[in-house]
């Protein structure tokens with residue numbers, strides 16, 4: 001409610017700005033004014049400047065159940081019994097969160113026994129907890145465990161599911177086990193049977209075909225004989241994962257991400273990278289290899305990371321969607337907010353002891369070898385063993401995530417930076433300049449970046465839409481001789497069309513400054529409904545639905561209409577545009593692969609206007625152009641709980657060398673024109 005009032009006043013303000021421009025500048029509707037920044041002479045401006053080919057990508061962090069219970073295809077929650085009270089901080093304490101969360105002890109048909117969670121003889125020391133089922137009387141239907149998935153398990157009739165479990169027989173006799181998919185009232189929708197074979201840990205697998213569809217099914221494993229067994233890593237995967245990969249991804253969410261056509265993907269975060277205290281730092285080596293040997297850990301967002309979606313899966317996904325991988329490693333310091341520093345005196349930022357830096361740096365060098373080394377190298381061999389002998393072609397590596405720029409940070413960052421540059425000079429390192437668009441860490445971060453000549457630095461900002469309109473000139477004055485910028489996280493604090501258009505205005509400025517801004521990614525990407533610890537997000541989902549927001553469509557329209565050459569002075573408005581606070585913005589880029597000229601026209605205000613485009617410098621124009629248009633109610637939030645269905649629509653557009661286009665209020669228009677232009681950019 002409060003938010004809507006803010007947006008309402010925001011919209012009124014932007015309207016007033018626009019009205020005042022109209023009265024000052026719109027003396028005659030005939031005179032068109034080129035956006036304020038395009039001041040260079042027409043001829044010179046039309047030469048075009050090369051811009052980053054990697055501009056628009058995605059930021060993935062396991063926040064809001066983005067990985068487990070989200071993109072990762074596993075249907076069993078808490079499959080290794082590793083959930084623990086320590087996953088939660090003091091403010092998120094939850095009595096129902098423990099090693100048997102999402103599990104129920106199942107004793108139907110007069111059976112009885114006990115269930116416990118033990119650690120004495122685990123399947124792997126990395127995965128210490130397992131369930132022990134002691135069946136004293138199996139009754140008619142057996143005694144066992146039921147997993148409830150994430151808000152239930154979604155199954156589809158006729159689909160096949162890969163079930164597997166590790167079992168150790170603790171009593172003498174073999175025990176028959178039955179595993180079934182059931183609906184809430186216990187009707188069986190598919191089952192498999194097997195018997196324990198050994199007193200050692202052994203993996204048992206079966207394919208279960210679902211006979212019915214159900215959005216809230218459960219997986220029931222029961223022992224149908226007396227005795228004692230240990231159970232660990234209970235897994236259920238749909239065979240249909242994204243690109244049918246084993247240990248793969250939920251296809252509908254993965255496809256929504258793929259449809260963004262991101263040029264790069266940052267992973268695994270965010271604050272998740274540097275972690276809540278040194279012990280919580282993300283360690284990539286813990287996340288590769290057989291899933292039963294991966295090391296699970298607390299998620300800084302107050303839940304649990306199974307590490308099933310680990311670095312191999314991230315790299316593989318990047319390759320599958322044509323995105324350059326941008327892994328981020330901690331700069332050997334923990335998050336400055338560790339231990340809830342912002343609420344009470346927490347532990348704050350801590351640096352890894354210097355005596356541990358050698359090993360830590362080696363881990364980072366090993367990551368590069370894992371991604372790029374030959375299959376014969378130590379770490380390249382592990383990648384090959386996972387099924388990918390070819391390198392993943394890593395180009396970028398981020399070090400640090402919006403860290404406080406302290407002497408401890410600087411010392412550790414420099415050690416990492418020097419070591420990576422010495423061994424892998426071709427890797428583009430991305431530094432960090434604090435959590436906000438200005439302030440002490442931003443200043444100190446930039447000073448430090450200047451000193452080290454860090455190739456790219458990571459800026460973050462979550463601000464209101466007016467901030468984005470007000471700051472659309474931010475990069476026009478950046479020193480081109482300094483570090484390039486990766487806007488690693490940004491969002492305008494809402495999922496309304498107005499928010500998305502404010503972001504679109506800003507994205508035209510990113511394109512205009514694509515010579516200094518190398519990459520940009522909206523954040524966060526994903527949120528499971530009812531599990532959000534952060535809003536807004538780009539895509540919301542439940543177990544069955546995936547709902548892209550209007551912000552998603554703006555990202556998609558920019559990403560799928562990227563160019564590599566930027567042209568000034570192609571489009572003009574009757575009022576001044578492209579000024580600080582202006583709701584009007586335009587960009588013109590060329591995609592040199594196709595020769596297409598792409599115009600993006602944004603009106604984040606409530607007044608219709610006209611734009612005049614002059615494409616005469618681009619040679620012959622193919623009149624058969626396309627127009628993609630996004631508009632709708634400006635202030636309503638557009639998310640899963642409240643879908644507005646504001647989606648882009650593409651239609652034919654008749655292009656001419658020079659034309660006037662009516663720009664409706666609250667709209668984004670993309671006009672894509674084919675030319676025979678072979679003009680080169682100036683270098």
Ligand code: AHR
Nearest residue numbers: 269270271272402523524
């Ligand atoms: O995107 C959510 C969080 O915002 C990220 O984890 C962190 O880097 C930033 O503060």
